[in-house]
Amino acid sequence: MTEYVRYAIYWLPDGPLRDWAEAWLGWQMATGTPLPRPAIAGLPVPLPDLTAAASVYGLHATIKPPFRLAPGQHEAALRRAFAAYCASERAAKAGALRLTDLDGFLALTPGGDTAAIDALAARAVTALDRFRAPATKAEIARRRAAGLTQRQEAFLATWGYPHVMEEFRFHVTLTGRVDTDQAAQVSAVIAPLLAPHLPPRLQIAGLGLVGQMAHGGFRLIAHHDFPG
DSSP: OOSEEEEEEEEOOOHHHHHHHHHHHTEETTTTEEOOOOOOTTOSSOHHHHTHHHHHHOSOEEEEEEEOBOTTOOHHHHHHHHHHHHHTOOOEEESOEEEEEETTEEEEEEOSOOHHHHHHHHHHHHHTGGGBOOOOHHHHHHHHHTOOOHHHHHHHHHHSOSSOGGGOOOOEEOOSOOOHHHHHHHHHHHHHHHGGGSOSSEEEOEEEEEEEETTSOEEEEEEEEOOO
């Protein structure tokens, strides 16, 4: 019996960016525990409110979206398959991460050519999909409520999530939904705080298998570096 209700494949920032942004979100992925929040002046709403939706998922970029285990599958087998998948991958690169207003929430997105990272994400979605239980009617209805294109509908039916394959966009979420004015205020406050911690380029050289605990938060289960 597992303690996790869902699983996902994440890219997990490390180093100074991880330290700053995990404190910002108030959640440590490695231990699955809360962190003290920094005192940051000038935000339009309290930091816990601003990041409530993002904090549940922790600091990450989604590579394979959260999924429940399919009937007959087990965590131990998923762990083995994830390790084997990582052993077959190679590092993927893009331009530097930058703070972006992404459809109503603030996130870090890469500049430059993201084709290698997009392809890596597509491989992860397909390679481990046998472990994913089909989306429930409630999950499908929730995704459709946002409005989907025909292509996104097809991906939802095939992969259980609409924003995969060519609909995928790599991003590291930093806030919940904010209006345009709030986004501008938050960006003005945190951009100079973030700048010293952003690497000169994005490199995905490994991935993490994470699990969602019963209370909602995600925790790192295993991390594997790619061989090259």
